[in-house]
Amino acid sequence: MNKKIIIGSTSFLLPKYKYWEKIKKNFEVNFATYNNLSSVLENKSKEKIKILIIFFEDLIQDETNIKKKIIFLLSEIEKSLNSNNNLIFCYSDYFSTEIIRNSKQQNKLFEINNFLKKKIYSLCKIYSNLSFIDLDIEFKKIGYNKILDKRNWYLARCRVSEKGLDVIIEQINKLLSSIYYPSSKVLVLDCDNTIWGGVVGEDGTFGIKIGGDGEGQIFQDFQKEIIELKNKGVILAVASKNNYQDVENVFKKNVQMRLKFNDISIFKVNWKEKYLNIKEISQELNLGLNSFVFWDDNPIEREKIKLNLPDVKVIDAPKDTYLWIDLIKNSELFAKPFISKEDKKKTQQYKSIAKFNEDKKNKKNDNFLKNISLKPKLFMPNKNNILRFSQMTLKTNQFNLRTVRMSEADVRNLINQKNEISFMCEVKDIYGDHGIIGLAILKKINRDIFYLKNFLLSCRILGRKIEYWFLEKILQNLKKKNAKSLVIGFIPSEKNHVAKLFMDSLKLNKLNDPKINSKIKAIGKEKLFLKDIKNFKFKADKYYG
Numbered sequence: 001m002n003k004k005i006i007i008g009s010t011s012f013l014l015p016k017y018k019y020w021e022k023i024k025k026n027f028e029v030n031f032a033t034y035n036n037l038s039s040v041l042e043n044k045s046k047e048k049i050k051i052l053i054i055f056f057e058d059l060i061q062d063e064t065n066i067k068k069k070i071i072f073l074l075s076e077i078e079k080s081l082n083s084n085n086n087l088i089f090c091y092s093d094y095f096s097t098e099i100i101r102n103s104k105q106q107n108k109l110f111e112i113n114n115f116l117k118k119k120i121y122s123l124c125k126i127y128s129n130l131s132f133i134d135l136d137i138e139f140k141k142i143g144y145n146k147i148l149d150k151r152n153w154y155l156a157r158c159r160v161s162e163k164g165l166d167v168i169i170e171q172i173n174k175l176l177s178s179i180y181y182p183s184s185k186v187l188v189l190d191c192d193n194t195i196w197g198g199v200v201g202e203d204g205t206f207g208i209k210i211g212g213d214g215e216g217q218i219f220q221d222f223q224k225e226i227i228e229l230k231n232k233g234v235i236l237a238v239a240s241k242n243n244y245q246d247v248e249n250v251f252k253k254n255v256q257m258r259l260k261f262n263d264i265s266i267f268k269v270n271w272k273e274k275y276l277n278i279k280e281i282s283q284e285l286n287l288g289l290n291s292f293v294f295w296d297d298n299p300i301e302r303e304k305i306k307l308n309l310p311d312v313k314v315i316d317a318p319k320d321t322y323l324w325i326d327l328i329k330n331s332e333l334f335a336k337p338f339i340s341k342e343d344k345k346k347t348q349q350y351k352s353i354a355k356f357n358e359d360k361k362n363k364k365n366d367n368f369l370k371n372i373s374l375k376p377k378l379f380m381p382n383k384n385n386i387l388r389f390s391q392m393t394l395k396t397n398q399f400n401l402r403t404v405r406m407s408e409a410d411v412r413n414l415i416n417q418k419n420e421i422s423f424m425c426e427v428k429d430i431y432g433d434h435g436i437i438g439l440a441i442l443k444k445i446n447r448d449i450f451y452l453k454n455f456l457l458s459c460r461i462l463g464r465k466i467e468y469w470f471l472e473k474i475l476q477n478l479k480k481k482n483a484k485s486l487v488i489g490f491i492p493s494e495k496n497h498v499a500k501l502f503m504d505s506l507k508l509n510k511l512n513d514p515k516i517n518s519k520i521k522a523i524g525k526e527k528l529f530l531k532d533i534k535n536f537k538f539k540a541d542k543y544y545g
Contacts, residue, residue, distance in 0.1 A: 003180065007051045008032035008040035010058035011159040019162075019169050023176065034157060037073065041080040049176070050080065053090040053168060055159045056113055060095060066109075070116050074123075081127040084416075086409045088175060089120055090168060092135040092159075094144060128387070129409040131175055138167045178335040179407050182395040184313060185287055187229060187334070188278055190296040191240040191247055191269075195223055195259060197321075201242060205249045211256030218321045223258040225328045230263055233346045234334055235285065237266045239277040239294075244269040265350040274301055275308040284354045286459040288397055288495055293333050297321075345435060352431035353460050360463060369464060375428045376466055378473045381439070385424065386411045388436050392456060397495040399467065399502065400456040401488070402526065419444040420453075423477075425470050427461055437461040438470050445519050448484040453520075455488070456499075467502055479533050486531040487511055491523060503529070 005027045007013070015031040023029055027049070032039045035058070040050050059073075060066055081087060093113045117134075124130050139147045142163065149161035160168065192199045196219050197209025209216040210223075230236050236259075240247060247269045251261040266284060268277035274296070282289050289311040296302055302314050313333055317324055360368055381389050386408050393406040406414070415422060425438035438461070441454035452474070457467055478486060490503050508529035511517070522528060 003049060004028045004030065004045070005049045005051060005176075006030045006032060006040050006043055007053065008037045009053035010035055010037070010055050011053065011153075012157040013053065013168075014156070014158060014165065017162070017165055019166050022169060023173050026180075027176065038076065041076045043085075044083060045085075048085060050085055050087045051090065051172060052077075052087070054092075056091070056093045056109075056116075057095045057159065060109060060112075067112050067115070070112065074116070074119050077120075077130075078123060078127075081123065081130055084129055084409045084412045086129050086131070086179065086407050087127075088131045088133060088172065090133040090135055090172065091117070091120070092139060093117065094136060094139070094148070129407075129412070131179070133171050133175060135168060135171065138171060139164070142167065174332050174335060177332065180394065180405055182291070182397075183336050184234070184293045184333045185291040185395070186235040186237055186281070186285070186293065187226070188237045188239050188281065188292055188294045188312075189226070190274075190298070190301065191238060191242055191250075193297045194295060194317075195219065195226070196250065196257075200246045200250055205246070205253055208250065208254070210254060215321065216256070218325070220256065220258055222321070222324050222328070225325055227258060227263065229328070229334055230347060232334065232336065235265050235287075235346055235350050236263055237268070237281050237285075238264050239268045239274045239281070241271055241274070242269050263347065265347050266354050273304065273308075275305055278305070278309060278312060284357050285350050286353060286357070286398070286462050288459075290397075290495070295328075345433075348432065349434060349460055352434075356431050357463070372429045372431065372464075374464060374466075376469055377426050378423055378470070379426070381411075381415055381422050381424050385436060386415075389422075389424065389439055392436070392439055392458065393454070396456045396458060397493070398459045398498040399462060400493075400496050401452070401499050401503070402454055402491045402523070403493050403496060404454055404523075414441065421450075421477075423470075423474060425457075425466065427464070427466060429464070434458075434461055438466065440470065440474055442474070442478070442486075443520075445487065445516060447482075449487060449516065450478055450483050450485075451487045451489065451520050453489055459498075462498060475531070475533050483533055486533055487516060487520065488529045488531055489520070489522060489526050490529065491526045506531070 005023070007029065008031075012034045013031070020029060037052060037054075040052060043050065059070060077087065077089070095109060095113075097107055097109075120132050124132055147160055147164040147167065149158070149164065152158040152161060189195055197215050198207065200208055209219060211217065211220045226236065238247070244267070247267070248261065251257060251259065251264070266281055268281060270277070278289070278292060278294065282292065289309055292309075292312045294302070294305050294312050294314045295317060297317055299316075302316060305312055305314050315327070315331070317327070389411045390406055390408045393404060397403065414420060421442045421444075423440045424436050426436045427434045437458040439454065439456060440452060443451045443453050445451050455471070457470070475486065488503070488508065490499070492500060506529075508531055511528035511530045517528065520528065
């Protein structure tokens, strides 16, 4: 990733501290001079992510006109947000005070601090490119005595200890990962002693531990957290060595179950090895194994998955089940700062994928596609679908020609560019409304030539030949603009083999024009191909209409 970060803080943050390497692996990190927030906020580079790390105790060193200073800082932050750069505001509201002094009347500084936090949260609602990290959430878990360091403050003007720096860097890294890297898509769950206590084959539908007090309450609360993940767009699957009817009865008949049968997109309940079942789930959902997370109470089953499916992320659940609730709630594997309309439809959409793939196996492909009433639609993005646009670039791997990741701020900048055109695609058929499943970005090189700098489709729509229809509609649009050629960029990756097969099927000629190459500025291993717009012929239309 070629993203650049500029960090400013009211405290000196030891730029050479080794733990910063965690972020430097994926980003180019620069530090503003100590206590120089203006140089960060006034930076106009559109490629830079701005990070402010602010300690309230620093803001109140000079107690004159504190609120005016904070109002000025907030106004500078809002100005910076209008540039569409991503800004991460990290804040600790701790300041030194004591209980007796506040036993009758609250310190006026509490009011000023509350004003600042309230204003930042209100800006977060207005500006999607602003994120707020409340450092005190983690600081309080560890304890301020371990986080803050007076010695460091007087020797180096650094507010925190090494442990405090570790926490700050860890939280920034988590948020950056959630913004610029895809979260896991599928949670595969065992049943016995995982989503309920006991063994259903021995204890029966109503004899398992779920609900009530003690361990039963733990499993019920664990299920509530799983439902929260489902509501955020995580696909739920079950892989269990059990009799199918026993498991179905629990889901449908035991009223203590918070998870319901329809919450699960796909069941694999049999006596096969679980890694084989997970492979089948991956194929049926058109999702790569690297987007899967496996949760099982049995360490032997976990080791089998690690050995046979190294791409699957395996959660080593502790023996003490009461620790599971916080573990799954705080897992960064599923972290995402925003939930789109598409996320909320995921369970039903992926159920329809499994049904589509099952039906397709038994029918001749051409006739099958003709009979499922495919209705794709092309449109241009607007402010209402910027989040979905960004999510697709972050999550899509299999059918992604160049695998270029974009934050919401990047998308906002993109759609304001005069020489760039973007399209999105949505699809309906007899299996349901699949929502927005494709996007393309084109850059005008000159009067005759456009460059397809991004072209991708959600894996859940693969197998319907939508990619050919989508490209054809793009070419038709360019033809209306009197363009003669389309340059198509392709960057091979470990995951986009499906995209490569598509490129091979187009039988394109490689581009060897130094002038065009220099204007496009191809990335790394990128290969450029030329498509003649005037004489293009595809047969995709025969499947639609």
